[in-house]
Amino acid sequence: MKTAILGWGSLLWDDRPQFDQHHGPWFLDGPRLRVEFSRISVRRDRALTLVLETEIGAECQVAYTVSLRSEVLEAVGDLKIREGATDQQVGLYYPNSDCDTDHQRQTVAAIRTWADATDFDAVIWTALPNNFQQLHEVGAPFSFEAAESHLKSLPEHGLGRAAEYVFQAPSFIETPLRTHLQQLPWFEESWHRYRHENY
Numbered sequence: 001m002k003t004a005i006l007g008w009g010s011l012l013w014d015d016r017p018q019f020d021q022h023h024g025p026w027f028l029d030g031p032r033l034r035v036e037f038s039r040i041s042v043r044r045d046r047a048l049t050l051v052l053e054t055e056i057g058a059e060c061q062v063a064y065t066v067s068l069r070s071e072v073l074e075a076v077g078d079l080k081i082r083e084g085a086t087d088q089q090v091g092l093y094y095p096n097s098d099c100d101t102d103h104q105r106q107t108v109a110a111i112r113t114w115a116d117a118t119d120f121d122a123v124i125w126t127a128l129p130n131n132f133q134q135l136h137e138v139g140a141p142f143s144f145e146a147a148e149s150h151l152k153s154l155p156e157h158g159l160g161r162a163a164e165y166v167f168q169a170p171s172f173i174e175t176p177l178r179t180h181l182q183q184l185p186w187f188e189e190s191w192h193r194y195r196h197e198n199y
Contacts, residue, residue: 003075006111006117006125007048008035011082012043012063013168019082023065023074027156028172031065031114033057033107037177038142039128040135043084046154047162048147048177050169051128054106056142058175064123074123083126091127095120113192144180159187167191172180 005011018185033151034057037048067075076090082088092110095115107127115123132142137153140146150185166181167188181187 001070001072001120001121002014002113003069003072003122003124004030004064005067006030006062006064006118006123007079008033008062008173010165010171011041011065011126012170019078022068022078023069026063026065027063028063030062031110032061033110034059035062035168035173036063036134036142037147037173037181038130040131041165042135044165045158045161045166046135047088047158048132048151049165051126051130052107053130060173060175063170063172063192067124071145072124078126079124080125081089083128085126085128088128089127091123091125093123095123105191119175139165144177147177147181148184151181154192157194159190160198163191164194164198172199 004194007026032054035050036053036057037050038053038056039049039051040047041047067078067112076092079085080087093111093115095118111123111125130142133139136146136150151159154162166178169178193194
């Protein structure tokens with residue numbers, strides 16, 4: 001089977017040989033999906049990471065790559081391990097069929113429009129949820145103010161990793177929060193400091 005893997009965040013810039021050895025190069029003409037930096041990632045020291053957001057997300061044309069696996073479930077397994085995801089947190093669509101997942105219908109509709117015009121046998125993507133209010137220090141819903149408050153609460157290394165994720169995101173990801181954060185001197189300084197110490 002020929003399987004497409006969609007990507008819009010760290011899959012494109014954070015090298016992970018265990019995952020990267022099983023897919024080809026990235027192409028930038030994938031479907032248009034709505035994303036925002038609205039997930040608190042425990043694995044990234046509580047950085048804000050990109051997830052699909054049909055309500056608050058900005059529509060961006062995302063990237064895709066071709067899995068080198070011959071079976072779609074092997075490709076799903078690769079993505080699950082890479083993203084620390086469960087079975088329910090990986091979306092799966094078979095082009096030109098009625099088979100899709102219970103994930104956000106708007107997202108599946110956009111992927112269907114794109115996928116049905118390709119020669120892929122399957123399309124998979126990360127479907128981790130927005131957990132911002134659940135993990136925020138005082139349970140605040142996602143907003144620019146709450147996002148800033150969360151980032152300012154992080155220790156220096158965590159703030160550096162958060163800045164890394166925002167500044168390293170692909171250029172085609174243009175969201176309101178990213179634009180806002182990249183204009184804040186203290187946030188940009190944390191990225192320069194982290195990059196100097198770790199790159």
